[in-house]
Amino acid sequence: MKMEGRYYEEDKLLIFKINEEIDECSVKEIRRRADYEIERFMPREVIFDFDSVTFMDSAGIGMVIGRYKQLNIIGGRTEVANLTDGVRKIFAMSGVLKIIPEIDLEKRLEKFNQTDDKKEVVNL
Amino acid sequence: MNKFSDNEIKIEFISKSNNEAFARISVAAFVAQLDPTIEEISDIKTAVSEAVTNSIVHGYEDKLGIVTLICKLHNNDVYIEVSDKGKGIENIEMAKQPLYTTKPNLERSGMGFTIMESFMDELSVESILGLGTKVTMRKTIKQTDELEDTQVTLEEALRG
Ligand SMILES: Nc1ncnc2c1ncn2[C@@H]1O[C@H](COP(=O)(O)OP(=O)(O)OP(=O)(O)O)[C@@H](O)[C@H]1O
Ligand SMILES: [Mg+2]
Numbered sequence: 001m002k003m004e005g006r007y008y009e010e011d012k013l014l015i016f017k018i019n020e021e022i023d024e025c026s027v028k029e030i031r032r033r034a035d036y037e038i039e040r041f042m043p044r045e046v047i048f049d050f051d052s053v054t055f056m057d058s059a060g061i062g063m064v065i066g067r068y069k070q071l072n073i074i075g076g077r078t079e080v081a082n083l084t085d086g087v088r089k090i091f092a093m094s095g096v097l098k099i100i101p102e103i104d105l106e107k108r109l110e111k112f113n114q115t116d117d118k119k120e121v122v123n124l
Numbered sequence: 125m126n127k128f129s130d131n132e133i134k135i136e137f138i139s140k141s142n143n144e145a146f147a148r149i150s151v152a153a154f155v156a157q158l159d160p161t162i163e164e165i166s167d168i169k170t171a172v173s174e175a176v177t178n179s180i181v182h183g184y185e186d187k188l189g190i191v192t193l194i195c196k197l198h199n200n201d202v203y204i205e206v207s208d209k210g211k212g213i214e215n216i217e218m219a220k221q222p223l224y225t226t227k228p229n230l231e232r233s234g235m236g237f238t239i240m241e242s243f244m245d246e247l248s249v250e251s252i253l254g255l256g257t258k259v260t261m262r263k264t265i266k267q268t269d270e271l272e273d274t275q276v277t278l279e280e281a282l283r284g
Contacts (some may be wrong), residue, residue, distance in 0.1 A: 024177045025141035031231070055148075055166070057173040058239055062231035086166040093242060094222075094235045 003030055005037050005124030008112060012076075014043035015105075021055035027063050034067055037124060044076050049105055051082035060087070061094045068100050081105035131157070131197045139184040139191055139208070141177070148172040151195050155202050158265040167243035168202060168263060174236040175206035175259045182226070183210025183257055200265045204244075207258040213251040220249065 004017040016034055020026050038046065048064060050056075068078040078100050083091065091097050112121065133154050137143045148169040155168055172193070179191045189210055196203040213219050220241070225234035241247045244261040251257040 021145060023141075023144050023173055024181060025144055055169060055173075057170050057177065058233055058235045059177070061233040061235055065233060066231040085163065086170065090170070090235075090239065093239070094233060 002026070003033055005033070007037075007041050007043070007122040007124060008109075009120040009122070010112075012041070012044035013047070013108075014038065014041055014045070015047045015049060017049040017051065019052045022053060022060040022063065023055070023057050024059045027059040031063055031066065034063075035070065038067065038070060038074075038076075042074055042076075043071075045079065046071055046076060047079045047081050047103065047105060047108070049081050050084060050087045053084060053087055056087045056090055058090070058094075060090065061096055064091075064096060064100055079103045081108075133195050135193045136190050137193075139180040139187075139189045139210075141180055143191070144173055144176050144180070147176045147191075147193055151193070151204065154195055155197070155265070158197060158200060158202065159268065160265045164263070164265055168204070171240045171243045171261055171263075172204060172206070174240050175204070175261070178236055178259070179206060179208035179210060179257065181230075181232075183208035183212075185211070200267055202263050202265060204261045204263075205258060207256060209256040212253040212255055213249070213257055214253060216249050216251055 002018070002020045004019065006015045007013070008015075014037060016037075018030060022030065046067065064078065064080065071078050080091065080097075080100055080102050082105055083102055088102075131154075133150070135147065135150055137147065151172045152165050152169050155165065160168070176191060176193065183189065189208060192207045194205040218224055220237040221234075222238040223234040225232040237247070237249070240259070240261060244263045246262040248260045249257065
């Protein structure tokens with residue numbers, strides 16, 4: 001799937017794992033799906049996982065800033081994780097990481113791996 | 125001296141955003157003969173993507189037109205030229221400023237020219253209102269033996 005979503009009810013945490021190159025062409029669908037899920041869950045926190053993003057141009061900057069603005073309105077925060085070298089270079093030079101921090105996703109999800117209560121996690 | 129030096133390709137395609145990936149991948153494949161590093165290839169692909177996207181999104185807007193992409197290799201230099209016959213840029217200096225965009229509502233960040241400028245070694249923009257825009261970029265691919273030379277000197281320097 002081009003973008004996988006997962007929702008952790010306990011923390012009102014929504015994670016998007018993007019599995020394709022991000023450019024002007026692909027970003028439209030990413031935006032549409034992200035907005036749909038954000039509206040549906042009203043999360044407190046959204047993390048974009050870039051682990052399998054092999055290419056990204058400035059379209060990616062506009063995409064995360066757009067979601068950041070939208071989440072600000074509903075009082076949620078936006079973060080990015082698993083940045084590949086090329087992706088980090090673009091985010092760093094545009095100053096995006098100052099408002100949308102890079103976090104350690106594995107650490108963030110540690111607490112969920114310890115509980116057996118998996119029913120709180122929704123795969124989208 | 126690289127036996128493949130002095131080579132050239134020219135690609136023309138219509139201004140559809142699903143041609144962006146084709147454009148940058150073609151350039152990457154062509155440039156591969158200079159033995160670039162992964163980072164150099166990634167920089168070039170990003171710069172091509174920015175220039176091509178600009179021609180499609182700003183040059184032609186919703187209309188269809190032809191985007192021309194030329195890539196030349198000379199010694200260890202890669203020259204890339206992306207041109208369109210679209211609406212042109214009113215103020216090039218202003219357009220090149222970071223964060224400057226005429227389409228903020230479409231979630232553009234105004235970072236395209238800044239990325240081209242910092243990922244390539246040289247950028248020049250020519251544009252005439254109503255006639256079109258041509259973006260030319262150059263990047264030198266560092267030769268591996270040059271890199272090894274630097275490493276040796278560094279080692280020597282460290283040894284004192
Ligand atoms: N080929 C072109 N034809 C007409 N106008 C252009 C062209 N390329 C750039 N421009 C103008 O220059 C401005 C700056 O371009 P730049 O690529 O830096 O930012 P952007 O395209 O607006 O945003 P981003 O690239 O971050 O998505 C554009 O908003 C547009 O007004
Ligand atoms: Mg642009």
